[in-house]
Amino acid sequence: MRDFSQDHRWLSINTATVRKSRGVDLPLPRIIEACARRGIRAISPWRDQVAAAGLDTISRLVRTHGMELSGYCRGGMFPAVDAQGLRAARDDNRRAVDEACELRAACLVLVVGGLPGALAGMPAHKDIALARSQVRDGIGELLDYARSMRMPLAIEPLHPMYAAERACINTLEQALDLCDELDPGPSGGEPRTATAALGVAADVYHVWWDPKLKAQIERAGKRRLLAFHVCDWLTPTTDLLNDRGMMGDGVIDIPRIRGWLEDQGFGGYSEVEIFSSNNWWRRDHGEVLDTCIERHRRAV
Amino acid sequence: MRDFSQDHRWLSINTATVRKSRGVDLPLPRIIEACARRGIRAISPWRDQVAAAGLDTISRLVRTHGMELSGYCRGGMFPAVDAQGLRAARDDNRRAVDEACELRAACLVLVVGGLPGALAGMPAHKDIALARSQVRDGIGELLDYARSMRMPLAIEPLHPMYAAERACINTLEQALDLCDELDPGPSGGEPRTATAALGVAADVYHVWWDPKLKAQIERAGKRRLLAFHVCDWLTPTTDLLNDRGMMGDGVIDIPRIRGWLEDQGFGGYSEVEIFSSNNWWRRDHGEVLDTCIERHRRAV
Numbered sequence: 284m285r286d287f288s289q290d291h292r293w294l295s296i297n298t299a300t301v302r303k304s305r306g307v308d309l310p311l312p313r314i315i316e317a318c319a320r321r322g323i324r325a326i327s328p329w330r331d332q333v334a335a336a337g338l339d340t341i342s343r344l345v346r347t348h349g350m351e352l353s354g355y356c357r358g359g360m361f362p363a364v365d366a367q368g369l370r371a372a373r374d375d376n377r378r379a380v381d382e383a384c385e386l387r388a389a390c391l392v393l394v395v396g397g398l399p400g401a402l403a404g405m406p407a408h409k410d411i412a413l414a415r416s417q418v419r420d421g422i423g424e425l426l427d428y429a430r431s432m433r434m435p436l437a438i439e440p441l442h443p444m445y446a447a448e449r450a451c452i453n454t455l456e457q458a459l460d461l462c463d464e465l466d467p468g469p470s471g472g473e474p475r476t477a478t479a480a481l482g483v484a485a486d487v488y489h490v491w492w493d494p495k496l497k498a499q500i501e502r503a504g505k506r507r508l509l510a511f512h513v514c515d516w517l518t519p520t521t522d523l524l525n526d527r528g529m530m531g532d533g534v535i536d537i538p539r540i541r542g543w544l545e546d547q548g549f550g551g552y553s554e555v556e557i558f559s560s561n562n563w564w565r566r567d568h569g570e571v572l573d574t575c576i577e578r579h580r581r582a583v
Numbered sequence: 584m585r586d587f588s589q590d591h592r593w594l595s596i597n598t599a600t601v602r603k604s605r606g607v608d609l610p611l612p613r614i615i616e617a618c619a620r621r622g623i624r625a626i627s628p629w630r631d632q633v634a635a636a637g638l639d640t641i642s643r644l645v646r647t648h649g650m651e652l653s654g655y656c657r658g659g660m661f662p663a664v665d666a667q668g669l670r671a672a673r674d675d676n677r678r679a680v681d682e683a684c685e686l687r688a689a690c691l692v693l694v695v696g697g698l699p700g701a702l703a704g705m706p707a708h709k710d711i712a713l714a715r716s717q718v719r720d721g722i723g724e725l726l727d728y729a730r731s732m733r734m735p736l737a738i739e740p741l742h743p744m745y746a747a748e749r750a751c752i753n754t755l756e757q758a759l760d761l762c763d764e765l766d767p768g769p770s771g772g773e774p775r776t777a778t779a780a781l782g783v784a785a786d787v788y789h790v791w792w793d794p795k796l797k798a799q800i801e802r803a804g805k806r807r808l809l810a811f812h813v814c815d816w817l818t819p820t821t822d823l824l825n826d827r828g829m830m831g832d833g834v835i836d837i838p839r840i841r842g843w844l845e846d847q848g849f850g851g852y853s854e855v856e857i858f859s860s861n862n863w864w865r866r867d868h869g870e871v872l873d874t875c876i877e878r879h880r881r882a883v
Contacts (some may be wrong), residue, residue, distance in 0.1 A: 404819060447792075534698055
């Protein structure tokens with residue numbers, strides 16, 4: 284297992300973590316510069332942050348700083364109530380692939396969506412099996428396009444408490460079942476690529492509780508382990524969305540889980556992704572980034 | 584599938600649902616009387632409510648009204664930091680079995696516990712695998728005693744968002760794996776009892792999101808399906824513990840899930856269990872019970 288205690292070369296910052304500084308929106312260029320100044324070599328930006336600054340600007344800035352993208356957040360949100368909604372999701376997801384390519388992201392992260400309308404508080408129906416079937420079809424279709432663009436897709440299973448609103452893929456097992464169905468392994472004669480076209484993003488916040496976690500990480504193997512996200516689960520957790528903890532402040536045994544990934548050969552970044560309206564978003568982003576560096580060394 | 588639209592004979596009230604009336608604690612005897620007046624034939628009381636009124640009093644009251652207990656809430660909380668803590672849990676769980684017998688409950692519901700200290704905001708460690716192994720040992724030991732008293736134990740898998748603080752058994756599959764390990768089915772010559780000594784309580788709030796739900800209900804079969812709890816998942820959910828919804832107000836397709844249980848031969852009560860500090864606990868308990876009756880007919 285890699286020793287993280289001496290430096291932070293394998294730290295990536297999901298830019299949601301410093302979306303706000305002292306409670307005020309922080310533009311992505313300033314985030315990138317603050318990361319670069321600290322020798323942080325990778326980020327994972329959100330589409331809305333990129334759009335606000337302009338794709339060209341961000342693309343140039345990333346290259347200027349020689350920065351990598353451990354992932355691009357995010358595609359997905361496949362379920363819809365009608366054909367028009369499904370088509371809109373398809374078109375938007377293709378644009379997300381294009382942007383990820385322009386930014387040379389390692390993968391496009393997929394938050395697959397839940398019951399249509401639920402995120403706005405008005406779920407159109409209660410048929411989660413239907414939503415799941417639309418997700419399968421949506422990923423299958425997007426995969427053809429992403430494959431042609433050589434952009435790996437990483438399904439991110441979200442914690443079951445987000446099943447209604449954000450993602451009806453809720454365990455690594457379920458995500459890997461989809462991977463095996465839509466992107467079966469290469470057959471005898473074909474070359475085995477280092478990275479699968481369809482894999483998973485393992486975020487400790489979403490999967491730490493799973494009794495099958497170790498077994499499913501082993502099942503995924505290096506080819507399908509496309510991203511590793513870290514933060515912590517606080518006790519108590521006071522908000523379902525915006526109360527993620529800094530690594531070391533909660534109950535997740537992050538080094539143990541990282542060890543399971545590395546046993547499979549995973550050697551990528553640990554991407555810090557914290558939503559925290561009560562705490563970190565209220566602080567200065569410089570302090571937050573410094574804390575991420577320190578905790579990456581000691582608690583990841 | 585049974586028709587619930589005409590009457591409420593298969594409605595049971597988990598007494599946490601009316602723990603408070605207009606924000607004030609409501610004693611269990613008054614809850615029982617309010618249920619009896621409405622022709623509600625079953626309840627599932629909590630130990631602290633029974634203790635506050637006295638076991639003898641409640642036992643007499645239940646018999647006077649010819650009321651059944653669809654379950655008794657609750658045993659469990661097995662993990663501890665030391666031998667003394669484990670012994671205290673064992674002794675307390677035996678008392679819970681005794682009380683369940685005195686009240687002629689259909690089963691003792693087990694909320695198995697999580698990381699020791701986490702419920703108080705001070706988790707003693709992060710080793711959820713250790714907690715799970717203590718749960719297995721604790722249930723194994725309690726099962727011997729419960730079997731001798733002929734009291735079935737129902738493991739209730741809790742939603743993964745409670746894994747740290749309340750229960751590290753988080754899926755039906757995980758619960759049934761434990762059942763199969765600790766209470767294997769009768770071998771060739773032995774009589775097959777209608778109800779297993781160790782089974783599960785399926786609460787739609789905790790399991791609705793699970794992609795393997797239907798398959799695991801089928802695996803459980805009638806013998807291990809000891810209890811069925813209902814309420815609803817609200818979008819948005821504003822509190823991790825006390826924001827359960829009334830059946831029909833959320834996104835859970837309760838009749839579909841009930842159908843899966845009944846396909847296995849389940850013919851027991853639908854037990855309404857709602858914790859709701861923002862809503863139902865602030866109302867008058869009579870109104871809440873009347874709403875439970877109405878929703879049981881139309882949304883369960």
